[in-house]
Amino acid sequence: MLHEKLNSVTEHACRSCGGTRLETFLDLGATPLVDRLLADGDIDKPELIFPLRVAFCRDCSLAQITETVSPNILFADDYPYYSSFSPALLEHSRENAIDLIARRNLGPESLVIELASNDGYLLKNYVEAGIKALGIDPADGPAAVAERIGVQTRCTFFTRDLAETLRAEGAVADVIHANNVLAHVADTNGFVAGIARLLKEDGVAVIEVPYVVPLIEHCEFDTIYHEHLCYFSVTALDRLFRRHSLYLNEIKPLSIHGGSLRLYVELRERVGAAVKDRLAHETALGIDTIDYFRNFSARVDVLKRELLALLRRLKSEGSSIAAYGAAAKGATLINTIGIGRDLIDFVVDRNVHKQGKYMPGQRLPIRSTESLVEAQPDYVLLLAWNFADEILDQQADYHARGGKFIIPVPVPRIL
Ligand code: JHZ
Ligand code: ZN
Numbered sequence: 001m002l003h004e005k006l007n008s009v010t011e012h013a014c015r016s017c018g019g020t021r022l023e024t025f026l027d028l029g030a031t032p033l034v035d036r037l038l039a040d041g042d043i044d045k046p047e048l049i050f051p052l053r054v055a056f057c058r059d060c061s062l063a064q065i066t067e068t069v070s071p072n073i074l075f076a077d078d079y080p081y082y083s084s085f086s087p088a089l090l091e092h093s094r095e096n097a098i099d100l101i102a103r104r105n106l107g108p109e110s111l112v113i114e115l116a117s118n119d120g121y122l123l124k125n126y127v128e129a130g131i132k133a134l135g136i137d138p139a140d141g142p143a144a145v146a147e148r149i150g151v152q153t154r155c156t157f158f159t160r161d162l163a164e165t166l167r168a169e170g171a172v173a174d175v176i177h178a179n180n181v182l183a184h185v186a187d188t189n190g191f192v193a194g195i196a197r198l199l200k201e202d203g204v205a206v207i208e209v210p211y212v213v214p215l216i217e218h219c220e221f222d223t224i225y226h227e228h229l230c231y232f233s234v235t236a237l238d239r240l241f242r243r244h245s246l247y248l249n250e251i252k253p254l255s256i257h258g259g260s261l262r263l264y265v266e267l268r269e270r271v272g273a274a275v276k277d278r279l280a281h282e283t284a285l286g287i288d289t290i291d292y293f294r295n296f297s298a299r300v301d302v303l304k305r306e307l308l309a310l311l312r313r314l315k316s317e318g319s320s321i322a323a324y325g326a327a328a329k330g331a332t333l334i335n336t337i338g339i340g341r342d343l344i345d346f347v348v349d350r351n352v353h354k355q356g357k358y359m360p361g362q363r364l365p366i367r368s369t370e371s372l373v374e375a376q377p378d379y380v381l382l383l384a385w386n387f388a389d390e391i392l393d394q395q396a397d398y399h400a401r402g403g404k405f406i407i408p409v410p411v412p413r414i415l
Contacts, residue, residue, distance in 0.1 A: 015062065016060050016189070017243075025294060026053065026224070028054075028336045031361065032049050033073065033226055034226070034328040034331035034360060035328050036360050037078075037080055037360065043363065047361065050067050056290050057236075061287060062233075065224070065228070071185075075184075078141070080353045080357075082145065084118075096206070097122060106174060110175070111133075112131055112133045112176075113133075114176070115177070116178060117135025117151065119142040119146050120135060120145065120153070123146070123151045136154045136158045138155060143155040158181075160190040160193045160194045160197065163197040163198045172198060172200045173198050175206060182209050182230070184229065186229060188230065192246065199266075202267075203266070203267070204265065206263070208261070210257050212287075213233065216292070216296055219296075219299050219303050219409050219410045220259075221332070224332060234251060241265055247266055247270070248271070249265070249268075249275065250264035256386070258386045304337045306412050307337060314378070319377075323347040324347070325347070325348075327383050330359065330384065331359055339362060341364060344364050349369070372395060378402075379403070379404050379405070380405050381408065385408060392415070
């Protein structure tokens, strides 16, 4: 049934170029919103579910989902994602700030703006160095935490209009950070135009996005959900920025979030070797054709089947199974595969804002990480597989006592 819909041309317009030649290459069915965790009182209520399909634009080659859920539903009240719960992410962010302070000679006269500044996890490094910093984030919980630690934050969405307002107030940025947000905004062009408007003439926008190549190659289909509207290649990004007289001059591959890119975007064109090489590499891969994406759906189906079969086998042998990480991607994984309470007893997560709630859809209860050693389940499905090294180190006790981890992607395996 699923495959009938594949490669069908949809009537949507491309989020980047506006073209209408979109071809769907993956259909994950209808899923709930991954960061809408349920409280006790929500358990008997129905949840919103939306179709989750990914399409390729034949005109600008951007991979994108076809459904747009209102950002007010996705990000505003009760948004449970707080960046500061991962020490690896904090370290990654600190190094980024220190590098830019040195490379750009930033000082007290400089201004750094972050779009989607969350709980201040990145900007606090600039504040500590005496550099002016302004965060912009629509999620009130994380924004309040940022203010508390001294990071000035406007609790709102970043748009082209907000860029105009800030510009009128005299704000122009030496550095604009935008990590894991470009793929989240429905008005992709407005967001990029806003960046162009807020940059100083010699300023730089430093943007991190998950990279579509590892997503496809390592079968990271669980990173697909309604918050992620776009799945970027350098080819698609280069076209997007040029439309706004911005130039993708430098890139740096990052291992974070299953494989990301840090993009250095400026008003002046001086495209470096890394970008040129990557564009050539993507052309060689065929990323500007649907062929590159064509067999992804079948590979995802194999992974889903294998993981479900593994969990069912372990359960039928009498093993107990829990999960680690009430991650957004975990919600896609359990809901698209159908991993429910019959297989998983509970999920643990360090984030106190998630504990005591339930994963959307399958409604697995979320507990603190201490529950792992207390309950000592035989297996733990690692939903936050992108932090595997960090989490395995941290859970050395559980492992030493005979507990085993199941890593779901790229191929389900037991550690
Ligand atoms: P994590 C996030 O997705 C948020 P998620 C967002 N959707 C996005 O765009 C991507 O990143 C890129 C917990 N944890 O960060 C914290 C521990 O409990 O991989 C998180 O709940 N102990 C905006 O949610 C979850 O796991 C730990 O030691 O898929 C990880 O979620 C660590 C390291 C994490 O991404
Ligand atoms: Zn397009």
